[in-house]
Amino acid sequence: MGGQRRGTREGQEITIVEVGPRDGLQHEPITVSTEAKVAFVNTLSRSGVAEIEVGSFVSPRAVPQLADTDEVFSRIDRLPGVRYSALVPNERGWARAREVGVEKIALFTAASETFAKRNINCTIGESLARFTPVVSAAKQDGVIVRGYVSTITHCPFEGPVPPSKVLDVAGRLLDLGVDEISLGETMGMAVPRDIRRLLDHVVRAIPVTVLSLHLHDTYGLGVANVLVAWEEYGLCSFDASAGGLGGCPFAPGAAGNVATEDVVYALRASGATVAVDDTMVVQAATQIEGVLDHPLTSRVSKVLRQKAKSAVHGQTGP
Amino acid sequence: MGGQRRGTREGQEITIVEVGPRDGLQHEPITVSTEAKVAFVNTLSRSGVAEIEVGSFVSPRAVPQLADTDEVFSRIDRLPGVRYSALVPNERGWARAREVGVEKIALFTAASETFAKRNINCTIGESLARFTPVVSAAKQDGVIVRGYVSTITHCPFEGPVPPSKVLDVAGRLLDLGVDEISLGETMGMAVPRDIRRLLDHVVRAIPVTVLSLHLHDTYGLGVANVLVAWEEYGLCSFDASAGGLGGCPFAPGAAGNVATEDVVYALRASGATVAVDDTMVVQAATQIEGVLDHPLTSRVSKVLRQKAKSAVHGQTGP
Numbered sequence: 111m112g113g114q115r116r117g118t119r120e121g122q123e124i125t126i127v128e129v130g131p132r133d134g135l136q137h138e139p140i141t142v143s144t145e146a147k148v149a150f151v152n153t154l155s156r157s158g159v160a161e162i163e164v165g166s167f168v169s170p171r172a173v174p175q176l177a178d179t180d181e182v183f184s185r186i187d188r189l190p191g192v193r194y195s196a197l198v199p200n201e202r203g204w205a206r207a208r209e210v211g212v213e214k215i216a217l218f219t220a221a222s223e224t225f226a227k228r229n230i231n232c233t234i235g236e237s238l239a240r241f242t243p244v245v246s247a248a249k250q251d252g253v254i255v256r257g258y259v260s261t262i263t264h265c266p267f268e269g270p271v272p273p274s275k276v277l278d279v280a281g282r283l284l285d286l287g288v289d290e291i292s293l294g295e296t297m298g299m300a301v302p303r304d305i306r307r308l309l310d311h312v313v314r315a316i317p318v319t320v321l322s323l324h325l326h327d328t329y330g331l332g333v334a335n336v337l338v339a340w341e342e343y344g345l346c347s348f349d350a351s352a353g354g355l356g357g358c359p360f361a362p363g364a365a366g367n368v369a370t371e372d373v374v375y376a377l378r379a380s381g382a383t384v385a386v387d388d389t390m391v392v393q394a395a396t397q398i399e400g401v402l403d404h405p406l407t408s409r410v411s412k413v414l415r416q417k418a419k420s421a422v423h424g425q426t427g428p
Numbered sequence: 429m430g431g432q433r434r435g436t437r438e439g440q441e442i443t444i445v446e447v448g449p450r451d452g453l454q455h456e457p458i459t460v461s462t463e464a465k466v467a468f469v470n471t472l473s474r475s476g477v478a479e480i481e482v483g484s485f486v487s488p489r490a491v492p493q494l495a496d497t498d499e500v501f502s503r504i505d506r507l508p509g510v511r512y513s514a515l516v517p518n519e520r521g522w523a524r525a526r527e528v529g530v531e532k533i534a535l536f537t538a539a540s541e542t543f544a545k546r547n548i549n550c551t552i553g554e555s556l557a558r559f560t561p562v563v564s565a566a567k568q569d570g571v572i573v574r575g576y577v578s579t580i581t582h583c584p585f586e587g588p589v590p591p592s593k594v595l596d597v598a599g600r601l602l603d604l605g606v607d608e609i610s611l612g613e614t615m616g617m618a619v620p621r622d623i624r625r626l627l628d629h630v631v632r633a634i635p636v637t638v639l640s641l642h643l644h645d646t647y648g649l650g651v652a653n654v655l656v657a658w659e660e661y662g663l664c665s666f667d668a669s670a671g672g673l674g675g676c677p678f679a680p681g682a683a684g685n686v687a688t689e690d691v692v693y694a695l696r697a698s699g700a701t702v703a704v705d706d707t708m709v710v711q712a713a714t715q716i717e718g719v720l721d722h723p724l725t726s727r728v729s730k731v732l733r734q735k736a737k738s739a740v741h742g743q744t745g746p
Contacts, residue, residue: 299697301655301694301697301698302655302659302698303659303698303699304697327727328727328731329690329693329694329697329727329728329731330648330650330651330687330690330693330694330726330727330728331651331694332648333648333649333651333652334651334652334655334694337619337620337652341620341621365727365730365731369648372647372648375647375648376619376647376648376649376652379617379619379622379647380619380620380621381621405723407725408648409645409646409647409648409683410647410648412683413646413647413683
């Protein structure tokens, strides 16, 4: 059980893929202005995250919140050393991405047929066929391609998802030529043993270096799963969103991404090297929170915001 | 590293010690009425938790919020199968506890001298001396005694705390005759490797069956640490508070206890047997939240409260 034993990871460098501007915002009921999105991305750019998923070139009808991704891309300050990526569902999306000079695109499919059907309105096979010309065009342009496999452990419609399905879809994406796979735990229901069961299977066939783990914190397991993936399997790339942004208030299955600052704290305190300034991440989260209609509830952001107001305790017990 | 390997725990029964009415409420700035406390405890009683820490017989000056513990005790419905306990700092506290027929008391000291000094205004040695007559009187009355050791990994004043200090204090408490030890991670800063370092040391000398783990979720590590303690060491008793209640809004070091419903979900989904009805815990949390000035932010309570309003997703990506 488990990959390599932990204890050998001290100092290992972690890659944080900040998905707040895309996965974090896409369900938000309040329309966030282009200006606020640009400011959010610009603050995140200065935090030290390796990559920022800026938006999505899906149909504006499907995700109205991200309809201005083209404009956001053209207005952000792209800092050297930070990668700016976007979701691309098909050739039309790729044309839009190319227009604004996106250097990395992300394709998304699922390990569950029903979820693929409901989320992207096609079978998994059809999604892969649709990706084929996009990957080949992107590669010709020197654009990096990420493939998302969602519902890696649980599907809202099918229930538990077998690891073999995940490996199958991930393998087919790699066969198409994608550079990396992000394993998306869409429901946020997985516990470490689910992640172990999945990774035990996946890392047999796919090098851990091309894997990212994309977790939601729905049931509060995000950080626990990050630590298991890193400590036991040496997985070093994690998707996360500033402030734990994300979460559709009316759809419990899609609650917030695991918070970037929580992931940074947990990994760094566990001995990893994480070149991310968590106070800057929290600054970005606070900025975007100001235009939303609900507070962000990441643990570390709460601590960092409160630290200034810290007071001394009296006699209270443990 | 680690105790027994995980994978052998399937079905193991977990004891939840609900500390919301005591540790959860003690820092709340708004005075909660006796009636609200009684109602809170009564709802928790029906949730299946093994024990409820109802209050504290410390000086009302030190913790005004819990000044009515005597009255709360006399008014709650004590259900068979549930243990109702309270903090007792000294003989005066013990006299009050005895008066209302408390069946289990908890003494509290620390692994850090500075924390003991600031929190209970005496040295660790003095605290143990103060406990001696209380333990002996309690045992004569057939009352169960818990000993809290706080600051088990980090002290707000001294920084990291060596496991040997924790074992020393825990051992001295057991020598006094206490029945169980609750290891309190006061700061909520520990990551699994800190918990492993501690338990590697402690379980060499103390049977895991007399240990509880008392975690705060300050940095979002509560659930990760619970799972490590159970999966790797077989620790089966956890302190937790409904809704993640607790947390002094102005003192980041004392943020909320790990939420009972989050612990219940994580352990049950990991294969443990947890005889707690999480919807009843969330009902209790919602009840007490109604009289506080801030929302409770446990992950699972959010899910359970939203479930009724669940809606279907559109095409959104992973």
